[in-house]
Amino acid sequence: MEALLLWTVFPYICGTILIVATFYRFIYRGKSWTAPSTEIFEKKWLRIGSIVFHYGIIFAFVGHLMGVLIPIEVYNSLGVDDHTYHIFAIVGGGFAGLMVVMGLIFLLIRKFSFPRVKAHTSFGDYFTIVLLLLVAGLGTYMTIIYNTTVVAYEYRLTIGPWFRSLFTFNPVSGLMLGVPTLFKVHVVLSFLLFASIPFTKLVHMFSFPVRYPTRAPQQYRARDGYRKNEGNKL
Amino acid sequence: MKIKAQVAMVMHLDKCIGCHTCSVTCKNVWTNRPGMEYVWYNNVETRPGPGYPKSWEDTDRYKGGWTLRNGRLHLKAGGPISKLANIFYNPNMAEMDDFYEPWTYDYQNLIKSPRKENIPVARPKSMITGDYIDKPTWGSNWDDDLAGGSEVVPMDPNVQKLQEHIAMEYEKTFMMYLPRICEHCLNPSCVASCPSGALYKRDEDGIVLVDQDACRGWRFCTNGCPYHKVYYNWNTHKAEKCNFCYPRTEAGLPTVCSETCVGRIRYIGVLLYDADKVKEAASVEDPKDLYESQLSVFLDPFDPEVIAKAEEQGINRSWIESAQESPVYKMAMKWKIALPLHPEYRTLPMVWYVPPLSPIMSHITNESQLSAEGYIPAVDDMRIPMQYLASLLSADDTTVIRKVLLKMAAMRVHMRAKTVGGIDDMKKSKLLQEADITIEELEDMARLLGVAKYNERFVIPTGRREMDEDLHYKQGACSIEDLAPPEGMVTYPFERSEGL
Numbered sequence: 001m002e003a004l005l006l007w008t009v010f011p012y013i014c015g016t017i018l019i020v021a022t023f024y025r026f027i028y029r030g031k032s033w034t035a036p037s038t039e040i041f042e043k044k045w046l047r048i049g050s051i052v053f054h055y056g057i058i059f060a061f062v063g064h065l066m067g068v069l070i071p072i073e074v075y076n077s078l079g080v081d082d083h084t085y086h087i088f089a090i091v092g093g094g095f096a097g098l099m100v101v102m103g104l105i106f107l108l109i110r111k112f113s114f115p116r117v118k119a120h121t122s123f124g125d126y127f128t129i130v131l132l133l134l135v136a137g138l139g140t141y142m143t144i145i146y147n148t149t150v151v152a153y154e155y156r157l158t159i160g161p162w163f164r165s166l167f168t169f170n171p172v173s174g175l176m177l178g179v180p181t182l183f184k185v186h187v188v189l190s191f192l193l194f195a196s197i198p199f200t201k202l203v204h205m206f207s208f209p210v211r212y213p214t215r216a217p218q219q220y221r222a223r224d225g226y227r228k229n230e231g232n233k234l
Numbered sequence: 235m236k237i238k239a240q241v242a243m244v245m246h247l248d249k250c251i252g253c254h255t256c257s258v259t260c261k262n263v264w265t266n267r268p269g270m271e272y273v274w275y276n277n278v279e280t281r282p283g284p285g286y287p288k289s290w291e292d293t294d295r296y297k298g299g300w301t302l303r304n305g306r307l308h309l310k311a312g313g314p315i316s317k318l319a320n321i322f323y324n325p326n327m328a329e330m331d332d333f334y335e336p337w338t339y340d341y342q343n344l345i346k347s348p349r350k351e352n353i354p355v356a357r358p359k360s361m362i363t364g365d366y367i368d369k370p371t372w373g374s375n376w377d378d379d380l381a382g383g384s385e386v387v388p389m390d391p392n393v394q395k396l397q398e399h400i401a402m403e404y405e406k407t408f409m410m411y412l413p414r415i416c417e418h419c420l421n422p423s424c425v426a427s428c429p430s431g432a433l434y435k436r437d438e439d440g441i442v443l444v445d446q447d448a449c450r451g452w453r454f455c456t457n458g459c460p461y462h463k464v465y466y467n468w469n470t471h472k473a474e475k476c477n478f479c480y481p482r483t484e485a486g487l488p489t490v491c492s493e494t495c496v497g498r499i500r501y502i503g504v505l506l507y508d509a510d511k512v513k514e515a516a517s518v519e520d521p522k523d524l525y526e527s528q529l530s531v532f533l534d535p536f537d538p539e540v541i542a543k544a545e546e547q548g549i550n551r552s553w554i555e556s557a558q559e560s561p562v563y564k565m566a567m568k569w570k571i572a573l574p575l576h577p578e579y580r581t582l583p584m585v586w587y588v589p590p591l592s593p594i595m596s597h598i599t600n601e602s603q604l605s606a607e608g609y610i611p612a613v614d615d616m617r618i619p620m621q622y623l624a625s626l627l628s629a630d631d632t633t634v635i636r637k638v639l640l641k642m643a644a645m646r647v648h649m650r651a652k653t654v655g656g657i658d659d660m661k662k663s664k665l666l667q668e669a670d671i672t673i674e675e676l677e678d679m680a681r682l683l684g685v686a687k688y689n690e691r692f693v694i695p696t697g698r699r700e701m702d703e704d705l706h707y708k709q710g711a712c713s714i715e716d717l718a719p720p721e722g723m724v725t726y727p728f729e730r731s732e733g734l
Contacts, residue, residue, distance in 0.1 A: 034451035036471040039323065040330050041362070047323050054322040116330065119363040120468060207450045208321075209429035213314035217426035219434040221445075223697065 006188065007173035011166055014195035021198035022206070035204035036125075041116035049110055053103025059096035060136070063089070068163050072156040086152045090143055097140030104133045128200045131193050138186045146182060153180060159187065236509040237533060237544045239553050240420065240440035240584055241483055241502065241694065242562045243492070244572045245413055246683055247590040248642070249499040252411040254278050254375065256491035256500075260415075263479075263490050269469025271336035271361045274374050275476035276491045278413045282622065283377045284389035285412070287332040290462040291391040291576070297326040298460030299423050299579030300516065307517050307580065309426055309458065317429060317454055326457045327466075334372045336361040362468075380409050392625040408617040410590045412626070413499070415491060416463040416476035417575065417583030418442050420507065420531065421516045424475075427458025432473070438697065439504075440584065441478045449473050460579040484697030492692065501682075503560030503693045504553060505567075505584075506533040506544060516580045521629040524577040531582070532567055535560070556695040561682055562586065569671065569679055571638050578629040588683070589623050589635060591642045606665040609643045640669035645676045645683075 026033060039046055067089060075085055108129050111121045147153060162175040176184070197203060260276040279285040293299060297311035311317070311326050339356035347354035358367045377386045384402040387393055418435075422442050425433040432448035433455055435441070444455075444464070449472040455464040456473060464475045479489035483502075487493070492500035508531055515527040533540045535557035544554055557563060565572035565588065572586035613636065614620075620632045628634040644665050650656070666673070682690065 030447045031470065031472075034449065034471040037451055037453055037466070038468070039327055039453060040466050040468055043323075043327070043329055047325070050322045115363045115365060116335075204450060207430070209318065209431075209450070209452070212318060212429040212431070215431060217309075218421070219425050219428075219431055220437050221434040222437040 003173035003177055006184075007162065007176040008171050010188070011171075011191050014191040015166070017195040018197055022203065025198050025203065033203055033207065034201075035207070036201045038117050038120060041120065042110060042114045045106060045110040045114070049103050049106030051103075052099050053107060056096050056099025056101075056103055057136075060093070060100055060139070063093045063096055067093075067156065068160045071160065071164070072154075075156075082152075082154070085156075086147065090147050090152070094140065094144040097136060097143055100136040101133065101140050104129055104136060108133065124200045128196070128202060131189065131196065135186065135189045135193055138182060138189065142182055142186060146180075153183065155179075155183065159183060235533075235543055237506055237540070237547050237549060238437065238440060238509045239544075239549055239557065240418070240505045240507055241478060242418070242440075242505050242566075242584040242586065243415070243489075244501040244503075244562050244565045244586045244588065246499045246501070246588040247410060247412070248588065249497040249683075250278070250411040250413060250590075251497050252278055252280065252379065253496055255494050255496050256413055257374075259490050259494040260476075264477075265474075267469070268361075269467040270465070270474065272330065272333045272374075273465040273467070273474070275463070275465075276413065276415045277374055278411055280375075280378050280380055281410050281412050281626070282387045282390045282393045283380070283382075284386060285414075286374045287328050287462055288372075289389050289391055290328075291460075293460055293579070295326065296328060296457040296460070296462065298457055298462065299581055300421070302517060302519065302580070305517065305519070307421075307513065309423055310460075311427065311454065311458055314429070317427070317452075321429065321452055324453050324457070327453055328457060328462065330362065331372070334374060334376070335367070335370070337367055337370055340366070380407065392622055395625055395630075396619060396621055406617075410618060412587075413491075414461065414463070414575070415489075415585060416442065416459075416478070417461055417581065417585045418476075418478055419584060420509075420512050420528075420582035421580065422459075423579070423581050424455040424459040424464045427454040428452070428473075429454060433464075436480075439478075439480070439483065441480050441483075442475070443477055443480070444473050444475055446470075446472055446474075460576065460581065461583070483694050486694050486696040488692040488694060498691065501561040501565065501686075501691045503562035504557045504695060505560060505563055506535050506540065506549070506554070506557050507531045508533055512582060516582055521578040521580075522631040524580060524582075525574065525628055525631070525634060528574060528577060528582050529567060529570075532563070535563065550695070550698050552695045552698070556693050559693045561686070561691060561693060564678070564682060569641065569675055571641055571679065573627040573634065573638065575627060576629075577627075587627055588642070589627060589638055590618070591639060591646070606644075606647050609647055609665055610640065610668060613639045613643055637670065640665065641671050641676075641679070644669040644671060645679050648673060648676045649680050649684075 111117055111125065111129070142153075158175045158179050162172055165172045165175075176187075179187075197205075256276045257274055257278055261274060264275055265271075265273045274286065277286045285291065290296065293310060299310050300307045301310045302308075309317075312320070337358045337360050340359050341356050343354050344356055358370055359365070360367050376382065380387065387402065418441055420440070422433070422435060425435060425442060427433075428449075429452045430448050430450045432445045432450070434443060434445065436443060451466070451471040451473070453466055453473070455475075456462070456466050458464070459475075464473050466472075467474050479487075479491075482489060482493075488500070488502050492502055511531045515531045516524070518524060518527045533544075535541070535554060541554055545551070562572070566586050572588050574583045574586055576583070616639070620635050621630065623635045624630050624632045647665060671679075
C-alpha cells in the first residue's frame with residue numbers, strides 16, 4: 001500500500017501538477033511570472049540571504065544530480081569507490097546544505113523584521129520559505145549528522161534508481177520501502193515542494209536568462225510584429 | 235544606411251516656471267496605482283539639487299549608462315556574464331529611501347473622529363506599510379525652489395564637481411528647473427541591461443518600452459538607466475517606465491506632460507537617423523565629442539537621397555514631411571540651441587534642452603543703454619556658472635553652452651531692437667558673429683520659442699496602422715482569400731491572456 005500510494009501515485013500527482021500548472025500559469029497568467037524581488041525595500045539582509053541561499057541551492061541541485069540522477073554504475077566504472085564518493089558527498093553536500101539553510105534563515109528573519117518587507121510578504125512567500133527550510137534542513141541533517149553518526153546511507157541503490165524509474169513510467173516503488181524514515185520524509189516533502197512551484201514565486205527559476213549573453217545588446221521590435229516571436233533585431 | 239524615425243522632445247528651460255503640472259498630469263494618467271506611488275515618469279527638479287531619486291547623476295554609485303574600455307562600449311554596471319552572476323542581488327540598485335516612502339493622509343479621521351476637545355488631524359500614512367509616519371522626511375520635490383539650501387544642494391553631483399563655490403546667500407544664489415522624462419535614447423543602456431530582453435525600442439518611432447509579459451523583474455534596467463527613469467513596480471514586480479504616451483502620439487497628439495505644460499516649454503517632433511551609425515557615434519573617445527557625434531547620426535529630411543532611402547525602407551511619407559517640419563530638428567540640428575542631457579552617458583538621449591538665459595539677464599539693469607556687445611560679457615558672467623550648465627548638457631564643454639547662450643542673447647537683442655529700438659546695428663554684428671547665426675534664423679527662433687502655436691510646437695505624425703501586415707486579421711476579419719496568411723506562418727498555439 002505504501003509503495004503504491006506514497007511512491008507511485010503521489011509522485012505522479014505532484015509531477016502532473018508541476019507540469020500542467022506551470023504551463024497554465026505561463027500561458028494564461030503570464031503577467032504574474034516574475035522573480036518577485038523586495039530589494040527596493042531592504043538591501044543589506046537580502047545581500048547576505050539571497051546570495052548565500054541561491055548559490056547554495058545551485059550547488060545542492062548539482063549535488064542531487066550527481067547523487068540521484070547519475071547511476072552508481074557510472075561511478076563504479078569511473079573507479080570512484082564508495083568511500084571517496086561519500087566523503088565528497090558529505091563535505092560538498094553539507095556545505096551546500098548549510099548555505100541553503102543559513103540563507104533561508106536570513107531571508108525568513110528579514111521577512112519578519114522589516115515592516116516594508118513584512119507588509120508585502122504573502123502566505124505563499126512564507127509557505128515557500130518554510131517548506132524549503134524543512135526540506136533543506138532535513139537534507140542537511142541527513143548529510144552532515146545522520147551520514148556521519150548512524151550510517152553513510154547508500155541512496156544510490158534505492159532512492160536513485162526509484163527516482164529515475166519514475167521518468168520511464170515503470171516505477172520500482174518497492175525500492176523505497178526499506179529507506180530510512182528521515183530520507184522518506186525528505187523525499188515526500190520535496191515532491192510537495194515540486195507541486196507547489198507553479199503556485200508560488202518559485203517559477204522564476206525556469207526563467208533564468210541563459211540567452212542574455214548571446215543576444216544583441218539593443219533590441220528593436222516593430223509594433224506590427226510585436227508578438228511574432230523575437231521581433232527583428234539589429 | 236538604415237534609416238529609422240524617432241519621436242523626440244525639446245524642453246525650453248527658459249520658459250519652465252517649475253509648476254509641476256507636467257508631473258501631476260503624468261502621474262494622474264500613468265502612475266497612480268499600487269506599486270507605483272513613488273514613481274514619477276515625469277518630474278521637475280530644482281537645480282542645483284540632488285534631483286529624484288537622490289543624486290541620480292552619481293554614476294559611481296548607480297553605475298548607469300555606458301563606459302568606453304579599449305575603444306569599445308561596455309555597460310558601466312557590467313556585461314551579461316557579470317549580470318548573471320549578480321542576478322540574485324543587484325548591488326547598484328536604488329532603495330525606496332533614495333526615492334522616498336510614498337504617503338497619503340488619514341483623511342477619514344477628519345470625518346469620522348468622535349467629538350473631542352482638539353480638532354482632528356489627518357496624519358500622514360505610509361502607502362507601503364499602511365502605518366502612520368510621524369513626519370515625512372523626503373519626497374520627490376523636497377528641495378523644490380532650493381528649500382533645504384546649503385544642506386541639500388551639495389548632494390548634487392554636478393555641484394560636487396564644480397571648482398567654483400556656489401553662493402547660497404539668498405541675494406547671490408541661482409536656480410533653474412529641470413523637467414525630466416525618459417530620454418528614449420538611441421543607444422539605451424536599460425535595453426542592453428535587461429536579461430530577459432523585455433525592454434525594446436520600437437522600430438516605428440523609437441519609443442523605449444517594457445514588455446510586461448516578458449519582464450521577469452531582474453531589476454538591472456532600473457539602475458542601468460543613467461537617468462534613473464526605469465522604475466520597479468513593487469506590486470506587479472515588473473519594471474515600468476515613461477512610454478512617451480504612445481497611445482496619444484500614435485494618434486498624433488502630444489504627450490500628456492507636453493499637452494498640459496502651462497509654460498508651453500515642450501516641443502515634439504520627428505528626427506530621422508541612421509541606425510547603423512549609432513554605435514560608432516556612442517563610441518567616440520572624448521566625451522566632449524559626444525554632442526557633435528550624436529548630431530552626426532541625424533539625417534537631413536530635405537536631402538532627396540535620404541527621402542528616397544527612407545521611403546524605400548518603409549518610412550511613410552507623412553513621417554518624412556513631419557521630419558521636415560520638426561521643431562526638434564530646427565532646434566537641435568539647424569540652430570543648435572537644444573542640447574542633450576548628460577551626453578557623457580553615451581546613450582544618445584533624445585529629450586533635448588535649451589539652456590536657460592533668464593538668470594543671466596535678470597541682473598542686467600541698464601538694458602536700455604546697453605550695446606549688443608555688452609551682452610557678451612553678460613553671458614560670460616552669468617549667475618549660473620557656465621560649468622554647471624556644461625556639466626548637465628555638454629559633458630563639461632563650456633564652449634558649447636556659451637555659443638547657445640550667445641544665440642539666445644542675440645535673439646533677445648535683435649527682437650528688442652526690432653520692437654523697442656535702441657540697439658546700434660553696427661555693433662550688433664559682433665554679437666551675431668560670435669553667436670554664429672543669421673538675422674533670419676534669429677527671427678525664426680523667436681517665433682518658435684515665443685509665439686509658436688500648438689501645431690507648430692507639436693508636429694507628430696500618426697501611427698500608420700493601415701500599413702501593418704495582417705491588419706485584417708488583427709481586426710478579427712478574414713473575408714478575402716488573398717489576405718490569408720502564407721502557409722507555414724508561425725501562430726501561437728495559445729493566445730496569451732490580456733490584463734492579467
